[in-house]
Amino acid sequence: MTEPEPPAVAALSLSDTAAQPVSKATEQEINPWDVQAAVDEDGNVKEFDYVKISEQWATKLIDPALLERFERVTGHKPHRWLRRGLFFSHRDIDLILDTYERGDDFLLYTGRGPSSGSMHIGHTIPFEFTKWLQDVFDVPLVIMLTDDEKFLFKEKLKQEEVYEYSRENAKDIISMGFDVKKTFMYIDSEFFTSGHNRHFNLNSTEFEKLITNNQVRGAFGFHGSTNIGSNAFAAKQCVAAFASSYPFIWGEDGKTYKRSKKLAAIPCLIPCAIDQDPYFRLVRENCNRMDLPSPKPALIHSKFLTALQGAGGKMSASNENSAVFMSDTPKQIKNKINTKAFSGGQETLELHREKGGNPDIDVPYQYISYFEDDDEKLKKLADDYRKGELLTGEMKKECIDTMTVYVKKFQDARAQVTDEILDEFLRPRKLKWKGNQNPTKPKLEQPKEATEGGSMLDADGKPMTKNAQKKAAKMAEVERKKKEKEAAAAAAAKQTASDPVSWPSISKTNSSSFPPVSKFESDTPVIEHRSASVADISTDAERSMTLRQGLRQFPKAIAWSVVISLTLIMEGYSTILVPNLFAMDPFRRQFGDKLPNGSYEISANWQSGLVNGGLAGQILGLFATGTVAERIGYRHTLMLGLTAMNVFIFVTFFAGSKQVLLAGQCLLGMPWGMFQCICTVYAADVCPVALRAYLTTWVNACWVLGQLIAAIVMRGMISNTTDWSYRIPFALQWLFPLPILIAVWFAPESPWWLIRQNRFADAKESLHRLRSKPASVSDTDFDITLVGTMEAMIETNDREQKVQSGTSYKDCFKGVDRRRTEITCLVWIIQILCGSTFMGFSTYFYEQAGISSSHAFTLSLAQFALGLIGVLVSWALMAHFGRRRLYLSGQTLTCLCVLLIGILACIPQPTTTTTTTTATVTSTPLNWTIAALLLAFTLAYDATLGPICYALVSEIPSTRLRSKTIVLARNCYNIGGIVTNIITPRMLNPTAWGWGAKAGFFWAGTSVLGLGWSSVRLPEPKGRTFGELDELFERGVAAREFEGWDLVGESEVEGRGEAEAE
Structure with missing residues (x-):
């Protein structure tokens, strides 16, 4: 069979094999x-x-x-x-x-x-x-x-x-x-x-x-x-x-x-x-x-x-009647233009004089526009032709004269080119050129004001530090760009004021500026950037999108993000089981040691081990996810984790000893780690700026919802005195993986991941599945919008590649990504430092505070319900306040709660005796006050620190390193969790340190440390696209100034503090 001939790949002018106009085509x-x-x-x-x-x-x-x-x-x-x-x-x-x-x-x-x-x-x-x-x-x-x-x-x-x-x-x-x-x-x-x-x-x-x-x-x-x-x-x-x-x-x-x-x-x-x-x-x-x-x-x-x-x-070299060739004679040029060239004139002389011609479609005029140097002459030809003062024959004569001169000049030069001249051009050799002899843009890595040793000098003539040099270079670059834009704007205004030549369009769509962006909704903001790229327009549209517009345009993205996050409901349920089972008699009888008073208790060491086993597995699962997800994609990684979890549940369900139960916890921790990373990254990848905070904080709501379901199940099992009181909660875990696995199979892949794999067609298809097309929008306009979104994503990916081309864990600690990794890790560690471990051991904490087992489980149930309410409160707060302000406020409130818990625990009160399942303890109004403070802590935590953390850790990393940065941050959290899970049982357990509620003093101290760090290092990412965040970090903008920094106008905020250099 004959191979269809593509155009010349190296013919960078015009394709020689382009098809002639066909009558049946509908779209170009x-x-x-x-x-x-x-x-x-x-x-x-x-x-x-x-x-x-x-x-x-x-x-x-x-x-x-x-x-x-x-x-x-x-x-x-x-x-x-x-x-x-x-x-x-x-x-x-x-x-x-x-x-x-x-x-x-x-x-x-x-x-x-x-x-x-x-x-x-x-x-x-x-x-x-x-x-x-x-x-x-x-x-x-x-x-x-x-x-x-x-x-x-x-x-x-x-x-x-x-x-x-x-x-x-x-x-x-x-x-x-x-x-x-x-x-x-x-x-x-x-x-x-x-x-x-x-x-x-x-x-x-x-x-x-x-x-x-x-x-x-x-x-x-x-x-x-x-x-x-x-x-x-x-x-x-x-x-x-x-x-x-x-x-x-x-x-x-x-x-x-x-x-x-x-x-x-x-x-x-x-x-x-x-x-x-x-x-x-x-x-x-x-x-x-x-x-x-x-x-x-x-x-x-x-x-x-x-x-x-x-x-x-x-024009085609294969059709001699379609073009004027450089070898044509003047007679051939005249004949081709007179007989072949399409005219924009009228059918008769009278009509042409009356209505005029159309130079926009007149081929002779278009040829003249390419080869006539005189702008005024070209404008006059177009004006006269439109008025009917210039006839078609006269326009063709102008074209013939222009083409004849151009071709003749070429032929004269061609006659002078000998084989010797050609061979010299073809000879491999060193070339000689001058380039720009007067560069005006300084090289940032080689500042002008330098000492002999290469260091810049400050105002006092002393060598500047490395960080100060970086800051000065960045400030100079910002100032240069600002002046450039001001000069360009002034030139444009001057050009408009002087009424420049308005060239007639060579084709009907010859404008070099974009038309207004097609609106998806009547309330979609109109973007006025007439000379911006489609990526810039897409970025502006995303930045100015309201919550209501996001909900209307991205219902499919919301639905898929919610589906993927269901894995965390399952994880929240699973991770909270074992710490709460410590308060159940049948579980303690099976896995604990008998105390002198005849009751059973799991030692503090084994309590720590069983909880930390899951965390150890999560650490392994997270590190594996960072690499596996980048290779096979988020969907396939999730499906792998869900399949593994279905298998590993068998180990915990049939466990008959602490050792087997520990092994089961370690194995289950690996898919838990996968879910922790993928859900957050996926939520950030598929939604626009307007929805990003809500869908990433929904991740925290899923955790709380899972914990609430676990608390309800545990409350229902409290009267069951058989082994099924803890085996049924384990068995209920099998309800989750299979339905979620089926849903994930049909979910679209992250478009960011597809772009990093250079799978642009798949990325566009994924964007199409994530965004809804209103009935009032044409397929073409919708396609253009998708392309603009994708190009903005490609530009962001390219920007990040220029700053840091790798995607390994080591790259998270290079250049500007080192700062982003630090912030992401510390944001998550602060959840540990604030004393959130109290919530995980809440049932056990309530018992040790002197509250009966039944009341302890009821309070735990109320606690998780408050946590879910707190997430809903956070959504209302995020509409009015930034992430940084909410995070600092949450740290302050939780610090006060744990401090008050510690203070109240030191106050002696009249007591009444109550026998719990583990020991005889005191029950006082003060104990109930402490319990109420823990509930207040939960509400404050889940309205601020808990959900806002997920928004921050999804926004702070670069898109290329997001999954690996989140892996590192979550593992820092898990390592911190291991430490706190070792010391918290000892704080609460009467057979160990026995601090009880006085442990609040310890967490108040760590909370103050976290609050101090956040006030200095935590930036405000609200309302910023990922590309804008990249630019802010590249410029070293100080954390306190992220919120007010004007990237659009390239202006600075007054009173800018020292940039946070590496």
């Missing part, structure tokens, strides 16, 4: 292997909608602010194609400008897939633009001619034939005026056998290992019958954008085996047509995975130069 399709325009209801072919494709692919439109910055940085007026929106979109051009401002090198890269002996005018556009970029930036340029690629894709081409095409096309390209001193051009079949390609081949081989057949198929449309050469060629095309593939250009040895780390760090800029963008995403998605990671190539996208036949068509 633009990709590297097929280009088709949309067709309207009447069967008319429409212009390409470039804004739409930019939104779908999440590229950034070139706006006036970027053009102003370009002119300011380079000192050159933007090219006419930039001013007129013909190069309309980009990826990371701002980073290239940053590089140039610092005076650093970058590589220009373009190419051509030779399929004919002559190029048409559409092919010259990216080369002329690349030549202009090289002149402006004065940087090295690489031009790749992919004769091997054309041979692989063109069935009828012979190798000798396509090689000759390459040499002829190379001469055409040289005719554009490239400087041989700073340009290296190569034909693949020559360069790959030259002996200078070793590093190119090393990069290519490594890249071949990184990308899969599925990725290549997705980028190029290959299938099972595609020849293997086509699949392998993709890697060559990718690494051609790496500066490290050409060490000889920088005068380095290219024949050594070791590649240059310095060259690998040099960025690359690729001018290309918009249809090539999906291909270069393959490079951008994988370049950071190389042993020597390279920056993502930046791209600048051009529109298609319309075919002579008009709307929706593209």
